[in-house]
Every structure is written in structure tokens, then in C-alpha cells.
Amino acid sequence: HRISNAISPPLESSTATSPSAAAGAEAAATWLTSDEEPASPTPRAGGRPSRASQQFIARVQSILLDSTHQLEVYEQSILSEPSARSDFLIRGVATIQQGLNSIRQELHDVVPTLRAEIAKNTTLQLQILEMQTAADEMARRMLEMQQHAIGLQEQTLDRLATIQGRVSAILTQTYELHEYPIPRLFIILPKEDGTRTEALRNVFAKQFKLYFLCECNNHSRHSGAATTTGFGTSSQGMMMMPRQEIHLARHEGYDLDRPTEFFEKYGSYVLTLLQMLKYGAVVAGVVIPPLAQLRIADGLDTAKQSADALYSSIEPKVDSAIEYLQGLSSSNLGSSPTTENTATYEDSLEALEGADLRQLSSFLKINDEGRVLGNLYRTVTGEGHVKWVCLDHYRETYGLSAQRELREVVESSRGRYDEPTGTVSIELISPVQARQFYSILATSRYVQELQLTMSWDTTLEDYRSLKEALQQSNVIRLELVGNMTSGPKTDILNRTRRHDPILQLMAGGKLKMLSIRGVKDFLERTSKVPSIIHIRTFELQSSVVMSKDGPQLEKLVMVSPMLYELVLLVQDIDAMFALLSPLIKKLKRFRTLTLHQVASRTAVNFQYDPAATDDKAPIISLRGDGIESTKLALIHRVRKLTIQKYQETHQIQELVSRVVKKHQSSLEVVEIKCLADHFPSVTDWFHREIKGYGHKTLRQFVLHDGFNSVVICDFQNSKSLTSKLELEEISTCESDNPAQNLTTLFERHGSEIKVLDLDHNFTQLQASKFLQSIRQAQGATKLRTLTWDITKTWDGRIFRDMLPALRMCDPTVLQWVSIKINQGYRDVFQNHQLQQPPQAGIITVLDDQSGSSGRENLGMILKKKANRLELRARGLNVIVSKLQTACNGIGGPFEQLEELYIRGFEEKFGGRSVKWVQSLMQRDISIRQQQQLSVPAFQVETDVVTRPLSMSSDTKMSGSPATPNPAAAVVPVKPLAAFKRLTSVTLFHVHLVPLSWELLINSIDFLTIRHLDFTLTNFADSELYLLTRRCLSKVKKCREIQAEDERAGLSCLGVEEWFAVEDLKEQEKFGLMVWLDRTE
Missing domain, CATH: 3.80.10.10 (Ribonuclease Inhibitor)
Structure with missing residues (x-):
């Protein structure tokens, strides 16, 4: 029983561990020679016993059962036959000894196997421990990620709450009529132009267009307003109410003129409105749906069907604009675009003031002059607050019949x-x-x-x-x-x-x-x-x-x-x-x-700042003839002095000197209006003047003439006077001392001039100074428009010297070169006599008595750079002959010519002159025919330039249809020149024979021409009939080509034809308009 009790625990436990069985057996064997109780084997953690353990345990159990049986037999024998006790005892001991020997042998055989099992179990336990450690680490990381996600969610909610607060501040701000001249809600979206080639995309990568928003909501509606007008109609004919929520206005948008300044001034404001559109908001009853729910078709209903693809994916454009503005905010802070930096940037957001709104239009390129921005209509709520809404909501609010009645009374x-x-x-x-x-x-x-x-x-x-x-x-x-x-x-x-x-x-x-x-x-x-x-x-x-x-x-x-x-x-x-x-x-x-x-015509303007902590010292602006007579600038504290009328230089200097000396502790800004050619001299004088007083409060000194400006901020460094210079337009005909003042201006700032208007006052010395300034700037001139107005005899060498300047101009910057041949035009109107003016001036330029290179230079300028050619003179036939000789001498037609203006004095236009005009008009047809035989513009490689890189703002760049057809690609025979289209032809006060009219009309290409003007000519009914028939014939041909194109399933239209077909789609409902200004 003691042996059974010692060995039975490992037999009953299914979780014994190594060395459980072996230890139990050895304990039993040792107990045979000792009286101590065997130690209980350590239980095995996890899993079933191994196969060797099971076999050993089964063998031990068999031996124990056999021994137990022998003991029971011995006990019964002793009880029945006491005499046989010793024999049985000997046999029992032998049997037991035999069993123990067998157990020892079994132990000897099973111990290596048990040790291998122990090692294997140990390895498994270590692996389980490592897996448990990795699971704990993963659980910890998951917990951290959950906590981070919760933190981001809280930040997002806080961010949305901040955006909601800023949106609320913008939308709940009320404006009076005088503060609210144009719509206040606007956003910017990336501008895409399908006509650009891949080589040019990175040049225009950061261009945007501005779009206005309709402010319609329930608060903009009057309680008594009619509700039966202004509804839309669905495709099923059901009446649809206009949406009572803020949405994009029905307009194709506006290009930005000065995007850098625009983003500096309105960046945070636009960013908030973009985030408002993206996430949506509900502020004081105004509903702005999230971007995913916004029906773009209602907002971006553009005037051109070809632009529909531009607005098909509004959400990525909004995301791109938000990312760009946040990137600007981060770059301004000099760090990465973190949430904290962005928040700091946006914390500076303030609702726009009336002055900010009035300045907005100056940043836009507006082509629809005379129309309200964004096609929006102004309304006034019952509280007197102004809102701008679209036409649908405007008509819904006020109705049509009452407006019609008012219009009739007013017009009567x-x-x-x-x-x-x-x-x-x-x-x-x-x-x-x-x-x-x-x-x-x-x-x-x-x-x-x-x-x-x-x-x-x-x-x-x-x-x-x-x-x-x-x-x-x-x-x-x-x-x-x-x-x-x-x-x-x-x-x-x-x-x-x-x-x-x-x-x-x-x-x-x-x-x-x-x-x-x-x-x-x-x-x-x-x-x-x-x-x-x-x-x-x-x-x-x-x-x-x-x-x-x-x-x-x-x-x-x-x-x-x-x-x-x-x-x-x-x-x-x-x-x-x-x-x-x-x-x-x-x-x-x-x-x-x-x-x-x-x-007198003197005016004084006082600007007060309600937040000023002092005694409300005003900002004084003076303008007029008698500004020196008022004592205000010398008595009261002055923070800003503005002289808004041209004065003599010595008068300006005397007044400014007194003001600067008097108000050393308060004067911050001095702004003077003077001619641009005085900028260098006045700047030098003011620097000397201010240096003697050591002003600490003065921040800016501004000179401007309405177009050009120079702003000085550093008054201690004589080598760094100009902090910002904008020379938009410089004209030699407006200078009061062109010989000296303009020469100095050209020498210092010639490379900064953007528009240069020259006349006979432009001298050889000024030309050399201008070129010297460009060379010092390493050719980085900003010149984009150059105009020559030829009214008197010129030195032909100026053309030769100015030609290198044009070649140094970046073709992406220089947009317009215009040469006005205006000989004798001013003399006729000044003397009010129709006398024959001399032709020596223009003929000298064309003939260039100084050498043959002058004619070549003038011809090269006209051929390569001239966008507009304007002839105003008597003896047009002679001038045209000389001009034709100068240009044809270098070969080829005008490459950049877009507008042709010819003004005569009731003289007959000869046959050669008509043929010359005809050649200018027909060059567009021949060029387009060459393009149809070669690769379309949207498939031309980067080294084959078919369009200019840059052009004037009102010129549409030709490009591809929405989805170009690769099957239409044809290998070009040779690279094409960068030709522009002739879009405008004006003949004023000239007479042509009927045959000449027919030649000109047959030369008109109605796919490219946009403006024809035959004022005060002998254009008669027969010519009108011919013109109308030609136009309608071209319309019919375009429709036939379009129908054939749709049936064939591939694009065989050239670039110009494609644009013409799109224009016809838009203009079908208007028919044909002809304006005639006839003397009879």
C-alpha cells in the first residue's frame, strides 16, 4: 500500500510534468531501502503526457498490480497455512525484486526519452513565453494607437468646431450697403487648361480661378415675397424650388491677376470658406451641405459647354486648394505644415472689411466689364443687411411682374x-x-x-x-x-x-x-x-x-x-x-x-481708427491745388500724409519737409503722387531728408502715379532704398523732362518695366541705358508689352539697338509688341485741316538711310513680335508698299499678328494694298491647313512649338478637344512656326472697288475672325449679301464636318475647327448680328 500510495499520484494526474514519472519510480525504489515518504512529483504544466511516459506508467502499473496480487496471495496463504509462510515470503520477495529490477530496467531505457521530452517541452514553453510577450506588446501598441486615434478624433472635432466658429463669424457678420460693394463669399479652385501640352503644365502649375458663392438662405427672403416665380424645371417637367443653401454661383470664374498678393491678403479667409464647403456647416439658419452632397451642376453652370469637364471633379480640386493654402501658411511660418502651425496661421483670420471687398476686384481679370461679379444680384434684408444671391433666388424673392412694371416706369x-x-x-x-x-x-x-x-x-x-x-x-x-x-x-x-x-x-x-x-x-x-x-x-x-x-x-x-x-x-x-x-x-x-x-479744388481726408488708444489722431490725406494753404498738416498729429495731386517737385519737397520735421513722433506713412520719371530724384531727396532727422516711427515712403509705384521701408541703408518696385507702364510722351528724368529711370530700373510706350521722345541714349539695365539684370526683364507710336522722324538705329532687348525677353513674359504708324494724324486734328502731311518720317524708318540692317531689324520686329499693326496716315498705299517691302525682305508672314487696324482719310485703297491685307487674312487658313496635315496641337512634341507660350489675357489659347483621338496622329513634315490667329480687322475711312471687296470677303476665315469693322467705307448692300452668304456657308460646312465626325467616331477636326464648332453650339440661338455705321 505504501508503494501504491507513492506511485499512484502520477498515475491519476493527467498534467504531470518531467521528471514526474521517473521521479515517482525512483522514489518508490529508494523507499524500499528507507523509511521516508517519497516526495510528490511536480505536476506538469499544460498538455497531455508524452508517449514514453504513458508506456512507462502502464508498465509500472502492471508490475504494481502483479506485486499486489502476490501480496494478497501471500496473506491468504499465511492465514490458511502458517507453515508455508517462509516459502511464500521468499517467493513474494523474489517476485517483488524481479518487478523492481524490471522497473529499474524500464527506467534505464526511458530516461533518455524523458530527457528529450523535457528539452522539447522547455523549448515550447520559451516559445509560448515569447508569443505571450509579443501579444502583450501588440496589445500595448493597439492601446496606444487607439489612444492616438481618439486624440486625432478629438483634434478633428476641435478643428471642426474652430472652423464652425470661424464660419459663424464670417456668415453672421452684417454689412451695410456702403461696406458691401461686391459679393463677400468666394473660393479659389485650381485652374486647368486642356489646351496646354505636358511641357507647359509645370509653368502654369499654380494657377487658380476665383468663384463666388450665392448667399441664399431663409433670412434673405422677404415674408411677403412672391413664391411663384424663379422656379427651375426638372427633366420630367416638375417645378423645382431653388435650393435654400449657400452654393456656387452660375459663372465660369475669374483668373487671378496678382496671385501672390491675393493669397497674402485673402488666403486665410478663402481657406476657411473652402473648409466650410468641404465639411459643411449650419450657422444661424444658414445651411452649407458637405461637399459630397453639393450638387455642382447647379453651381458651376458655365457659359461654355467645353468647360464642363473642368468642374466634373470638384472634390479633389477643393482638397488641392486647401492643401496649397495650408502649404503657404506653413512656408510663411518657416516650418512643416503641422496642425499647430496651420491653426496659428488661421487664428489671424478676420472678417473682411468694406475696404478689403472693394480691393478684391483689382486682383481679378474681368472680361465682362459692366456686369456684376459672379452674375449675382444684391438684396437687402428687413434688417438692412446686404446679401448677394443668384438669379433664381433673386426672382423667387421679388417676382418678375413687379420688376417689369418698375422697369417700364423708369425707362419711360x-x-x-x-x-x-x-x-x-x-x-x-x-x-x-x-x-x-x-x-x-x-x-x-x-x-x-x-x-x-x-x-x-x-x-x-x-x-x-x-x-x-x-x-x-x-x-x-x-x-x-x-x-x-x-x-x-x-x-x-x-x-x-x-x-x-x-x-x-x-x-x-x-x-x-x-x-x-x-x-x-x-x-x-x-x-x-x-x-x-x-x-x-x-x-x-x-x-x-x-x-x-x-x-x-x-x-x-x-x-x-x-x-x-x-x-x-x-x-x-x-x-x-x-x-x-x-x-x-x-x-x-x-x-x-x-x-x-x-x-479751390483742395480736399482733406481724415481717417479715424476707433481702436486707437491715443486721442484719436487722424490719418490726414491732402489733395488739390491749394494744399499748402491749410495749416492742418502742421498743427495736428499726422500719422499718414498723402498728396494725391501732381505738384511741382519743389512744392512737394517743401511741404513734406515741414511735415516730417513737425511730426517726428507720429508720422508713419508718406504717400506722394508724382510722375514715374521723377521717382529716382524724389527718392534720393527723401532719403537725404529723412537721414537728417533720424525718424523712428516712419515705416513707408510711397511714390505712385496710378500705374507705377515705389515703396521704401529701409531708411538707414542707402544701398537698399527700394523694398518694392512696380513699374506697370512707362510712357515717354508723358514726361515733363524726358531727356534727363527718363534716362535715369531707364538706367536704374529698366529691367523692372512691364509696359513701355515709346514715341519720338525716345532717344538713342535712353535706349542704351535701357539695354544696359537689362544686361545688368542678366536678361531677366519683366517687359511684356512694347508699343511704338511713330508720329515724327525717328532715328532708324534705335530699332537696330532695341532688337537685342526683344531677343533677351523671355517668350513666356513678352506678350505684346505694337507698332503704331501714326504719321501726321495728330497734325490733322490739331490744325483741323485736311492737308497733306509729310511722309518723310515713316519712309525714313522703312528705308533706313543709315544702312540695310535697319530695314531688316524693323521687318524682324514686325514679323516675330508684332501683335497689333495700326496704320493711321494719308498716302496709305505708299506706306503699305514700304512696309510690305520691309517685311517680305526677310521672308514669311507676320507670326504673332492678331489685330489689323487701317485708318485712312477717304482715300482709295489700291489693288496691291488690298492683296497685302488679303495675304494677312489668308495666312491663317494656310497655316491651319498645314496643321491638319501634321500632328494636332495637343499631340505635338515639346520641340515642335505650334502655339506661343504666352499671350494677352483676352486671347484664348488654342488646344485640344476634351479627349484627343490617338488614331488621328500623323507624323509632321516639319516643325511649324508659333503663329497666332488674326481675330480683328478694321478698315476705317477707306474706299475699295467692288472687286477688292469681294477679294477681302472671300479671304475672311469665319472660324478665327471675331471682329470686322468697316466704318465710314463704301461697304454696300451687295457686299453685305456676300458677307452673309459666306458666313452661313461656313456654318453649314462646320455642321456637316461635325456630323461626319460623329458618324465616323473619330476626330478629324483641326484645333480651330473644334473651337468654332463649340462656339456655334453656344451662338445658335443668337443668329447673325451685323453692325453698320453708314454715312448715307
């Missing part, structure tokens, strides 16, 4: 109604006509600005009628013009209170801006000033006399806490400022005071 009075801006300009000549207009105005909720001229002797009742109509209307800006009369004698009893209804309008709260001109004695003929006036901008262009109008004006300003801007026509500027200055300091919102002096 020879007025003007501008629907997009809600502006009515009308002149009324009688009270009867005024009552008819007032009745319509009172029910018109869509007129926000009214320019009203009252051309009769107005009475008190007339002003009351006007007041009642305006109180019922939605007009917030009124420009009232009188006829400077004293009023009828029948109204003499109301003379002292005749203008009281106007003051009551100012106190009503609805009218925000009021301008009064031509109303005699306005302040004198008001009896009582209301207790409070809500007007924001008040302009009184009737002379204000201090002795009789001063007290009334003082009362009016005191009760106008919302006054923002005040403009007055005064007798004494200094006295009026002394009167108003203490009152203005009490107005928290006041910004601008402008005083015009009656006696």
Missing part, C-alpha cells in the same frame, strides 16, 4: 434700372411724374439705391411725398440732386422747414446713406433736428457756411451716434475741422471725414 422717364444691384437712376421734371414713380417705388421691395434728380421748384409737400414713398420702400441709399433754386414763392411760408422731411428720413432708421447735391441752403431751411439720427453716411455737397449753418450742423452731428462717414463742402477747411473735431471724438463708430473747399 428716360431713367436707368440696374437689376443686379437694385439701383434706380431717374430724373423727374414735375410733381405729377413724381407721384406716378412714388406709387411704384412704395411697392417695390427690390430697389436698394435711388439716384433721384428733382428738376423743378420743390416744395414742402414734394419732400413729404418723397419721404412717405421711401418709408414704405426698401431703399437704404439715397442720392438726392436738386436744381439749386430757392423754391416757388407759393411755398414761402414753409421756407424755414422745407427740408424737415429729409431730416425725418434720416431719423427713421431705414435710410442708411444720404447724399445731397444741388439743394440750396439745406441746413438753413430745416427747423428742428430730431432727437436721434440713424444715418451712417452723410454727404452734403451744398456749401456749408460756418456763420449760418455751423450751429445746425453741430446739432446734427451730436445726435448721430451711428455716423460712419461725413463729407462736406465748406468755405474754410481749418475752421470746420476745429468745429467738428471735438464732436467726432465722442462718436465710437466714426471713420472718415472729408472736407472739400469751395474756393
Whole structure:
């Protein structure tokens, strides 16, 4: 039993470990010779016993059972036969000894196997431990990733909350009419041009277009507005309501003129609006759906069907624009685009002010002059806040029938109604006509600005009628013009209170801006000033006399806490400022005071900063003839001095010297308007002047002439005077001292000039200085437009010397070279005599008596660079002959010519001259025929240039259709020259024989021509019939080609034909328009 108890535990346990079985057996064997209890074997962790262990255990069990049986037999034998005890004992011991020997042998055989099993189990345990350690590490990393994801999610939510807050700040900001001249919501998207080849894409890689947004929401709708108009129609004919959410306006967008400055000024603002479109927002009832839910087809309905592909993938374009703006913010901070840096950049975001909005249009390349930006319409809410909405929402708000009725009334009075801006300009000549207009105005909720001229002797009742109509209307800006009369004698009893209804309008709260001109004695003929006036901008262009109008004006300003801007026509500027200055300091919102002096054309503008911590020292701007007469610039603290009228140099220097010396502790900016050729001399003088005073507050010194500017910021370093120079246009004909001033300008800044307009004042010395400046800049000239106006005899050597400058210009920069042959044109109009002017000047240039190279140089300029050729002279046939000789001598037609303008003086245009014009018009046809025999423009290799790299902003670059067909590729015979299309032909005051007209008309290519002008010529009905027939024939041919193209399934159209077909699709509904200016 002791042996059984010692060995039985490993038999019963299924989890015994090595050396469990062996240890149990050895313990049993050892126990035979000792009285100690065997130690229990260590249990095996994990898994079933090995096969060797199982076999050993089974053998031990068999031996134990046999031994137990022998013991039981021995016990029974002893009990039955005591005499046989010893025999049984001997046999039992032998049997047991035999079993133990067998166990020992089994142990000896199984121990190596058990040791191998132990080693294997140990290895497995180590592997399990490593796997458990790796699992723990993975769990730890997963936990860290989960925590990081939660952190990113929290940052994203915080970021979205920040964006929501900025969007809320932008959308909830309210603008008055004078602060909101153009739409305020706009975004930028990358600009793609399918016409560019791959070699040029990196040149235009960062071009963008600006798109405006419609601000429509429920708040922009009037409660009483009609809701039965302005609906869209679905493809099933169902009426569709316009979406009441912010969306992209229906416009093809605007190119950016100065993108770097634009992003510096509006980058963070545009980034917030782009993020608003991407993620969506709901702010104060305004709904902006996320980008994935935005219906782009409603917003980007462009004027050209060929541009549809540009807007098909709006989401990646928004992402690209956001990434670009964030990259700009990171580069400005000098670090990587991290979330913290981006947030810091965007923290500087502030809602745009009215001045910022007014400057926006200067950054856009606007081709639709006269139209409102983005095809949006201005509306005014019931609270007087301005919003810009699309045409659908505008019509939904106001309806069509009422607008039509207003338009009829205004046009019947020879007025003007501008629907997009809600502006009515009308002149009324009688009270009867005024009552008819007032009745319509009172029910018109869509007129926000009214320019009203009252051309009769107005009475008190007339002003009351006007007041009642305006109180019922939605007009917030009124420009009232009188006829400077004293009023009828029948109204003499109301003379002292005749203008009281106007003051009551100012106190009503609805009218925000009021301008009064031509109303005699306005302040004198008001009896009582209301207790409070809500007007924001008040302009009184009737002379204000201090002795009789001063007290009334003082009362009016005191009760106008919302006054923002005040403009007055005064007798004494200094006295009026002394009167108003203490009152203005009490107005928290006041910004601008402008005083015009009656006696002279002097004007002083005072700009106030409400956030200023000092005593509201104004920024003073002076302009006019008598600026030296006012003492304001020397008495009061001046932070900015602006002289906005051309003055003599010594006058400017004297005034600026006094101001700089007087205001050393406050003056920050000095801005002077002067001719560009004075920039070097004035700059040198000011640097010497400021160096003597050691100014610490002065930040900028600005010179400009409207087009050109120079800004100086470093006043301590004489070698680094100019920090920013913009020479947009320099003209030799405007200089008052061209010999010296322009020479210095060309020498210092010749390479910075972008537009150069030359006439006979341009000298050989100036040409050499100009070229010297370009050479010093290592050819990096910014010249993009060069114009020669030939009016007198020129030195032909100038052409030869200027030609290297043109060759040094980068072809991607130089866009326009124009040579105007204008010999004798000015003399004719100055003398008012149709006399024969001399031709020596132009003929000398063409013949170039100094040598044959002059003719070659002029011809090369015309052939390679001239975009516009303008001939204005008598004796056109002679000039054309000389010009033809100069150009044909070098071979080939004009390569860059786009516009041809010929102006004669009722003279006959000879046959040779007509053929020359015909050759210029037909070159486009021959060039396109060559292109159809070679590789299309979109498949030409980079070394075969078929189009110029750069052109003027209003010229469309030719390119490929949306999906070019590889099957249409043909190997070119030879590289083609970079020809442009002739798009405009003007013949003015010339006469042609009928045969010549027929030749010209047959030479017209209607696929490229866009403008024909035959003013004051003998163009008759027969020529008109021929022109119309040719045009319609070309239209029919284009449609046949298009139909054949669709049936064939491949593109056989050339580049020009493809554009022409697209134009025809857009213009089918307009038909053919012909404008004739005939003398008979």
C-alpha cells in the first residue's frame, strides 16, 4: 500500500510534468531501502503526457498490480497455512525484486526519452513565453494607437468646431450697403487648361480661378415675397424650388491677376470658406451641405459647354486648394505644415472689411466689364443687411411682374434700372411724374439705391411725398440732386422747414446713406433736428457756411451716434475741422471725414481708427491745388500724409519737409503722387531728408502715379532704398523732362518695366541705358508689352539697338509688341485741316538711310513680335508698299499678328494694298491647313512649338478637344512656326472697288475672325449679301464636318475647327448680328 500510495499520484494526474514519472519510480525504489515518504512529483504544466511516459506508467502499473496480487496471495496463504509462510515470503520477495529490477530496467531505457521530452517541452514553453510577450506588446501598441486615434478624433472635432466658429463669424457678420460693394463669399479652385501640352503644365502649375458663392438662405427672403416665380424645371417637367443653401454661383470664374498678393491678403479667409464647403456647416439658419452632397451642376453652370469637364471633379480640386493654402501658411511660418502651425496661421483670420471687398476686384481679370461679379444680384434684408444671391433666388424673392412694371416706369422717364444691384437712376421734371414713380417705388421691395434728380421748384409737400414713398420702400441709399433754386414763392411760408422731411428720413432708421447735391441752403431751411439720427453716411455737397449753418450742423452731428462717414463742402477747411473735431471724438463708430473747399479744388481726408488708444489722431490725406494753404498738416498729429495731386517737385519737397520735421513722433506713412520719371530724384531727396532727422516711427515712403509705384521701408541703408518696385507702364510722351528724368529711370530700373510706350521722345541714349539695365539684370526683364507710336522722324538705329532687348525677353513674359504708324494724324486734328502731311518720317524708318540692317531689324520686329499693326496716315498705299517691302525682305508672314487696324482719310485703297491685307487674312487658313496635315496641337512634341507660350489675357489659347483621338496622329513634315490667329480687322475711312471687296470677303476665315469693322467705307448692300452668304456657308460646312465626325467616331477636326464648332453650339440661338455705321 505504501508503494501504491507513492506511485499512484502520477498515475491519476493527467498534467504531470518531467521528471514526474521517473521521479515517482525512483522514489518508490529508494523507499524500499528507507523509511521516508517519497516526495510528490511536480505536476506538469499544460498538455497531455508524452508517449514514453504513458508506456512507462502502464508498465509500472502492471508490475504494481502483479506485486499486489502476490501480496494478497501471500496473506491468504499465511492465514490458511502458517507453515508455508517462509516459502511464500521468499517467493513474494523474489517476485517483488524481479518487478523492481524490471522497473529499474524500464527506467534505464526511458530516461533518455524523458530527457528529450523535457528539452522539447522547455523549448515550447520559451516559445509560448515569447508569443505571450509579443501579444502583450501588440496589445500595448493597439492601446496606444487607439489612444492616438481618439486624440486625432478629438483634434478633428476641435478643428471642426474652430472652423464652425470661424464660419459663424464670417456668415453672421452684417454689412451695410456702403461696406458691401461686391459679393463677400468666394473660393479659389485650381485652374486647368486642356489646351496646354505636358511641357507647359509645370509653368502654369499654380494657377487658380476665383468663384463666388450665392448667399441664399431663409433670412434673405422677404415674408411677403412672391413664391411663384424663379422656379427651375426638372427633366420630367416638375417645378423645382431653388435650393435654400449657400452654393456656387452660375459663372465660369475669374483668373487671378496678382496671385501672390491675393493669397497674402485673402488666403486665410478663402481657406476657411473652402473648409466650410468641404465639411459643411449650419450657422444661424444658414445651411452649407458637405461637399459630397453639393450638387455642382447647379453651381458651376458655365457659359461654355467645353468647360464642363473642368468642374466634373470638384472634390479633389477643393482638397488641392486647401492643401496649397495650408502649404503657404506653413512656408510663411518657416516650418512643416503641422496642425499647430496651420491653426496659428488661421487664428489671424478676420472678417473682411468694406475696404478689403472693394480691393478684391483689382486682383481679378474681368472680361465682362459692366456686369456684376459672379452674375449675382444684391438684396437687402428687413434688417438692412446686404446679401448677394443668384438669379433664381433673386426672382423667387421679388417676382418678375413687379420688376417689369418698375422697369417700364423708369425707362419711360428716360431713367436707368440696374437689376443686379437694385439701383434706380431717374430724373423727374414735375410733381405729377413724381407721384406716378412714388406709387411704384412704395411697392417695390427690390430697389436698394435711388439716384433721384428733382428738376423743378420743390416744395414742402414734394419732400413729404418723397419721404412717405421711401418709408414704405426698401431703399437704404439715397442720392438726392436738386436744381439749386430757392423754391416757388407759393411755398414761402414753409421756407424755414422745407427740408424737415429729409431730416425725418434720416431719423427713421431705414435710410442708411444720404447724399445731397444741388439743394440750396439745406441746413438753413430745416427747423428742428430730431432727437436721434440713424444715418451712417452723410454727404452734403451744398456749401456749408460756418456763420449760418455751423450751429445746425453741430446739432446734427451730436445726435448721430451711428455716423460712419461725413463729407462736406465748406468755405474754410481749418475752421470746420476745429468745429467738428471735438464732436467726432465722442462718436465710437466714426471713420472718415472729408472736407472739400469751395474756393479751390483742395480736399482733406481724415481717417479715424476707433481702436486707437491715443486721442484719436487722424490719418490726414491732402489733395488739390491749394494744399499748402491749410495749416492742418502742421498743427495736428499726422500719422499718414498723402498728396494725391501732381505738384511741382519743389512744392512737394517743401511741404513734406515741414511735415516730417513737425511730426517726428507720429508720422508713419508718406504717400506722394508724382510722375514715374521723377521717382529716382524724389527718392534720393527723401532719403537725404529723412537721414537728417533720424525718424523712428516712419515705416513707408510711397511714390505712385496710378500705374507705377515705389515703396521704401529701409531708411538707414542707402544701398537698399527700394523694398518694392512696380513699374506697370512707362510712357515717354508723358514726361515733363524726358531727356534727363527718363534716362535715369531707364538706367536704374529698366529691367523692372512691364509696359513701355515709346514715341519720338525716345532717344538713342535712353535706349542704351535701357539695354544696359537689362544686361545688368542678366536678361531677366519683366517687359511684356512694347508699343511704338511713330508720329515724327525717328532715328532708324534705335530699332537696330532695341532688337537685342526683344531677343533677351523671355517668350513666356513678352506678350505684346505694337507698332503704331501714326504719321501726321495728330497734325490733322490739331490744325483741323485736311492737308497733306509729310511722309518723310515713316519712309525714313522703312528705308533706313543709315544702312540695310535697319530695314531688316524693323521687318524682324514686325514679323516675330508684332501683335497689333495700326496704320493711321494719308498716302496709305505708299506706306503699305514700304512696309510690305520691309517685311517680305526677310521672308514669311507676320507670326504673332492678331489685330489689323487701317485708318485712312477717304482715300482709295489700291489693288496691291488690298492683296497685302488679303495675304494677312489668308495666312491663317494656310497655316491651319498645314496643321491638319501634321500632328494636332495637343499631340505635338515639346520641340515642335505650334502655339506661343504666352499671350494677352483676352486671347484664348488654342488646344485640344476634351479627349484627343490617338488614331488621328500623323507624323509632321516639319516643325511649324508659333503663329497666332488674326481675330480683328478694321478698315476705317477707306474706299475699295467692288472687286477688292469681294477679294477681302472671300479671304475672311469665319472660324478665327471675331471682329470686322468697316466704318465710314463704301461697304454696300451687295457686299453685305456676300458677307452673309459666306458666313452661313461656313456654318453649314462646320455642321456637316461635325456630323461626319460623329458618324465616323473619330476626330478629324483641326484645333480651330473644334473651337468654332463649340462656339456655334453656344451662338445658335443668337443668329447673325451685323453692325453698320453708314454715312448715307
